[in-house]
Amino acid sequence: MQASNFSLTPEELEQFERDGFLGPFDLYDEAEMEKHLAALRPRLLNSKKSIYHGEGAASAISNYDRHLDVEFLAEHITRPEIVDRVTSVLGRNTLCWRTEFFPKYPGDEGTDWHQAEDFSSLTDSQQSQILWPQDSPRRGTVTVWTAFTESSVETGCLQFIPGTHTTMNYDEKKGMDYDPEIVNKKEKGGVSRGFFGYDYRQLQKDADWSPDESKAVSQVMRPGQFVIFWSTLMHASHPNTTTDRMRLGCAARYLPTSVRVYPGLTQLQEFGSTLNLERFGNVLVSGSDEYGHNRFVDRTVDGHPFRVRELERTS
Numbered sequence: 001m002q003a004s005n006f007s008l009t010p011e012e013l014e015q016f017e018r019d020g021f022l023g024p025f026d027l028y029d030e031a032e033m034e035k036h037l038a039a040l041r042p043r044l045l046n047s048k049k050s051i052y053h054g055e056g057a058a059s060a061i062s063n064y065d066r067h068l069d070v071e072f073l074a075e076h077i078t079r080p081e082i083v084d085r086v087t088s089v090l091g092r093n094t095l096c097w098r099t100e101f102f103p104k105y106p107g108d109e110g111t112d113w114h115q116a117e118d119f120s121s122l123t124d125s126q127q128s129q130i131l132w133p134q135d136s137p138r139r140g141t142v143t144v145w146t147a148f149t150e151s152s153v154e155t156g157c158l159q160f161i162p163g164t165h166t167t168m169n170y171d172e173k174k175g176m177d178y179d180p181e182i183v184n185k186k187e188k189g190g191v192s193r194g195f196f197g198y199d200y201r202q203l204q205k206d207a208d209w210s211p212d213e214s215k216a217v218s219q220v221m222r223p224g225q226f227v228i229f230w231s232t233l234m235h236a237s238h239p240n241t242t243t244d245r246m247r248l249g250c251a252a253r254y255l256p257t258s259v260r261v262y263p264g265l266t267q268l269q270e271f272g273s274t275l276n277l278e279r280f281g282n283v284l285v286s287g288s289d290e291y292g293h294n295r296f297v298d299r300t301v302d303g304h305p306f307r308v309r310e311l312e313r314t315s
């Protein structure tokens with residue numbers, strides 16, 4: 001039996017390299033997504049089995065890495081519809097190092113325009129969270145953002161500025177001040193925006209520069225669809241201007257096994273929380289690890305084994 005193959009076509013790959021994003025793609029149908037989310041909500045609130053349990057895990061802004069204890073999310077990050085597309089970009093040997101949730105409640109501000117190359121801006125000491133081999137021209141991580149609820153301009157869908165993924169407008173080593181008091185209180189270019197208690201403008205290389213929002217495109221998605229983008233792409237989201245519809249995105253971040261994840265880091269200090277990385281492990285989603293410089297887990301906290309994608313390849 002021929003297994004399904006969701007690899008990108010040469011045209012799609014070219015488009016992704018040019019624009020820095022691609023999609024939306026279908027993963028779950030709407031009813032299926034709704035059912036999964038209903039089952040997921042109480043699990044997400046119960047952080048007893050989260051690998052960061054007891055260290056601000058429940059209050060940590062984005063509920064990191066719940067794929068390591070919640071079976072549906074463990075399945076989600078290894079879905080062939082996602083993994084085949086991601087490995088088309090990153091190559092056969094690919095890992096997932098992070099999942100996080102991005103909720104936007106009615107009335108919430110949009111997410112600031114930003115780009116992330118090594119994710120050092122959030123760590124208190126500006127240490128890189130990911131490190132590509134020096135001779136690689138690549139930087140950043142491939143993010144798969146799945147709409148777990150309706151993602152429209154009104155509920156606060158993502159916005160991208162096509163083709164901006166190869167030049168950084170921000171210096172992540174500058175660091176930012178964390179202040180939860182500023183949430184939902186600032187306007188930028190006439191739009192209510194922020195970065196979950198940070199102000200991403202603090203990282204601008206040129207203080208007088210501002211993003212060319214006339215080139216921005218909105219990523220409207222129905223529940224169960226996903227989009228793929230480089231974290232180095234200029235991205236943001238609209239505010240949620242509804243009074244009764246919450247927007248929920250689940251971001252999964254992928255890298256080739258050649259990249260070092262959390263080099264020299266034993267904890268993450270971000271968003272006012274400290275997470276101990278003692279129980280952290282990457283998930284190999286395709287191929288094999290030939291480097292040995294990263295830690296891997298092969299099953300969830302509950303013992304559910306992760307699926308590793310091994311496609312028969314003709315080339």
Ligand SMILES: O=C(O)CCC(=O)C(=O)O
Pocket residue numbers: 102111143145158231235236237249251
């Ligand atoms: O969902 C959002 O508003 C922001 C998402 C984001 O910045 C990311 O996934 O990197």
Ligand SMILES: [Fe+2]
Pocket residue numbers: 114116231235
């Ligand atoms: Fe982002």
